[in-house]
Amino acid sequence: xxxxxxxxxxxxxxxxxxxxxxxxxxxxxxxxxxxxxxxxxxxxxxxxxxxxxxxxxxxxxxxxxxxxxxxxxxxxxxxxxxxxxxxxxxxxxxxxxxxxxxxxxxxxxxxxxxxxxxxxxxxxxxxxxxxxxxxxxxxxxxxxxxxxxxxxxxxxxxxxxxxxxxxxxx
Amino acid sequence: xxxxxxxxxxxxxxxxxxxxxxxxxxxxxxxxxxxxxxxxxxxxxxxxxxxxxxxxxxxxxxxxxxxxxxxxxxxxxxxxxxxxxxxxxxxxxxxxxxxxxxxxxxxxxxxxxxxxxxxxxxxxxxxxxxxxxxxxxxxxxxxxxxxxxxxxxxxxxxxxxxxxxxxxxx
Numbered sequence: 001x002x003x004x005x006x007x008x009x010x011x012x013x014x015x016x017x018x019x020x021x022x023x024x025x026x027x028x029x030x031x032x033x034x035x036x037x038x039x040x041x042x043x044x045x046x047x048x049x050x051x052x053x054x055x056x057x058x059x060x061x062x063x064x065x066x067x068x069x070x071x072x073x074x075x076x077x078x079x080x081x082x083x084x085x086x087x088x089x090x091x092x093x094x095x096x097x098x099x100x101x102x103x104x105x106x107x108x109x110x111x112x113x114x115x116x117x118x119x120x121x122x123x124x125x126x127x128x129x130x131x132x133x134x135x136x137x138x139x140x141x142x143x144x145x146x147x148x149x150x151x152x153x154x155x156x157x158x159x160x161x162x163x164x165x166x167x168x169x170x
Numbered sequence: 171x172x173x174x175x176x177x178x179x180x181x182x183x184x185x186x187x188x189x190x191x192x193x194x195x196x197x198x199x200x201x202x203x204x205x206x207x208x209x210x211x212x213x214x215x216x217x218x219x220x221x222x223x224x225x226x227x228x229x230x231x232x233x234x235x236x237x238x239x240x241x242x243x244x245x246x247x248x249x250x251x252x253x254x255x256x257x258x259x260x261x262x263x264x265x266x267x268x269x270x271x272x273x274x275x276x277x278x279x280x281x282x283x284x285x286x287x288x289x290x291x292x293x294x295x296x297x298x299x300x301x302x303x304x305x306x307x308x309x310x311x312x313x314x315x316x317x318x319x320x321x322x323x324x325x326x327x328x329x330x331x332x333x334x335x336x337x338x339x340x
Binding site: 029030031032033034035036037038058060062065066067068070072087088089091093094095096101102103106109110111112113114115116117118119120121123125136138140142144 | 199200201202203204205206207208228230232235236237238240242257258259261263264265266271272273276279280281282283284285286287288289290291293295306308310312314
């Protein structure tokens, strides 16, 4: 997932990052908080990093000593990330719909509600919806030196169709 | 979440922990993997750390440099964790049902499908199902020196009822 205002996040160093991301009062960073389904700031996946319509909600980045961050991401049918890697890996938890995750050079693997996917550090991959179904997942990545993703080229239609092959239809 | 065979995990140091937890071939640790919903090794929540019937599935612990670990946990109605803390915090992603998370000294907060809860490092809390509904969540915690949870006393019936108060019924 792309994190905007990257240089600002690096600049604040040990400050709580969630205070910046969500504009919550600082004291709340020390308490249990719940991002309710479908609430929180919503944005559209940046055109350079996604194909198709992608909605990003409830983005968070926990401050030190934690390093986990993430968001709930909804892909419309056919929508997907670009190819990318994560310095410390990524966990995807599918909460609804049907989709795929594909590692570079390997067949796509189907995803459906309740599945938990793991992408190891540095492994080039994409994820997104099936051609004829939406998919929503929570995407979580550990941040290393303020960075949690490296974006690459887009997944072409041929790659998307080829990766999904006969298993594309949910 | 309680991690069994703790001393063994500490002993292996930098070895891949997921190889131990899931008995997958080592080479697979470098590839994208998917734990399908409802599959994977299943265990029952240890009696000393839970009240009621709790099922733990798909437990994982990623090896260095990552430190995230977790499991999918299903609580039957009325079931809950004991009070506990996490050294680097915990993220809960509710995938079905209705439940609660409560911080020591604060009111319980309702949880339902799609909600994402954050428990900061060191914050004493419990989570579990509503009195009359199951809840399933994915629980994720970063491990520090091989440890991701400190268990405390159980949540008494009075604490459970008091914490939920009038919002207990989904």
